[in-house]
Amino acid sequence: MESYTNISNSLIEDENLSHTEFRVMMTLIRYYNTDLGYSFPTRELLVKKCRMNKDTLGRVLNSLEEKGYITRSKREGKAGRNNIYYINKYLVGQETSSQASTKPKPNNKSRNKKKQATEPQEDLDYKLGYIESSLEFARDFRDTELAELKEVDMKIIERVCEEMRGETDISPFVFLLDLQKCKRGIN
Incomplete structure (x- = not known):
């Protein structure tokens, strides 16, 4: 094949x-x-x-x-x-991603640009800004992870951020798993 x-x-x-x-x-x-x-x-x-x-x-x-x-x-x-x-570059659908052209930092902390949480709550930039100002990630969110994040209600994001506060080097994958668990608990 x-x-x-x-x-x-x-x-x-x-x-x-x-x-x-x-x-x-x-x-x-x-x-x-x-x-x-x-x-x-x-x-x-x-x-x-x-x-x-x-x-x-x-x-x-x-x-x-x-x-x-x-x-x-x-x-x-x-x-x-x-x-x-x-x-970080050239995956199909990733060309316009904010992370697709950002050089990694040596300490491997999150490289997504910090965004001010002043935009409408359902906006992905607002969600990402809120999450990154609340938690410390080991790497960027990938495009597929950002697509998942876009579908999650802001109240669930706030709850998971509060539960994970204080943890460092969090994997976006683990964060999304916690979002899904929380979402299932609410729905």
Whole structure:
């Protein structure tokens, strides 16, 4: 069975990427898991699919992270530790995202721009501003997570923020799970 990968045409036209960076970006996008919100191919798979040695791959991954195209993180699993790759640019539907062009900060704290909570309550910017002024996140909300957030009532968001207040490095995924639990408890 044939499979396809949707990519943004902007990736092909990006003159800031070397040919090796382009190849790695394409491979990371190919192995992107929409349910999890990240890509997690092994380094061995990246070396094989990108047709480069492990030293070159390391330099390319460092460069992509410095340029803000990806953010790397560690994941503990049954097979031990491995890298996961958050793709900050060029996922289809992500081109206009406020986080898609923001360079990651070294401390890996939230990179979404802080927004003042002065807009209408049902507006996504207001919700995001409220959440980020209340809690400290380990990473940005992905586009799929923002879409979920858009559908949640502000009262539920306020309740979950109050329950999680004081926690640090919260995963947006965990936050959304708590929103869903709270939502089911209310409805």
